[in-house]
Amino acid sequence: MTAPLDIQGPAAPPRSNGELVFAEPWESRAFGMAITLYEAGVFSWPQFQAALIARIARWESAPTEDAHWNYYRHWLGALEDVLAEGGAVPADEVTTRARTLAQRPTGYDHGHRH
Template sequence: MTTNTQAATRATVEIPSIPCDAEGPVFREPWEAQAFAMAVTLHERGVFTWTEWAAALAAEIKRAQAGGDADTGETYYRHWLATLENLIAEKGVTTADALHRYRDAWDHAADRTPHGQPIELTPADFAHHT
């Protein structure tokens, strides 16, 4: 078992809400796996504990449910990503402003990229941040 596989397995034990099958975590989209991997990596680097993560994720899901999220499981990794963004801003890994700048630049890059082509973020994409 590789270190990444071991870390993912530990995460699924510590965070029982992670969608899994017999082989481990299950993702519907590539970005979900990437968000999962980022959280595992940041945990391994000591940015947060799984207990801290679980509490932040539970709070994020409660906020979303209070706002009308139907909690069908399809939005689980959207909550995961929001939790990741909130925690790294809280921990000083980055700022909320930097996250917004990158999100806006990514949106701009996606808008100009033809369907089916890889999205490439360029300095010009950041010029459109308002």
């Protein structure tokens, strides 16, 4: 089962010459997690698309203090939403884990190896 990614519309991922574009390693990881969990049957693709569209719509209607657009922040938020909604991961656990990861130094897991 392959995720039916939108080519156009609000849920369409960034592309360049038809290829997916990731600015940071975490973006490709978030993308891969969502696809893998969908393929494992954890949630349906329409559920994920609806969550992603809702996240984007909320940002468009009331940008937060971080008004910088980042598609994959919305993608990751939508993934968190469907996992919490479906009971796969408790919402408070997602929040706790996100805070823990956010406290790590920049580049923590992307350092140069000697």
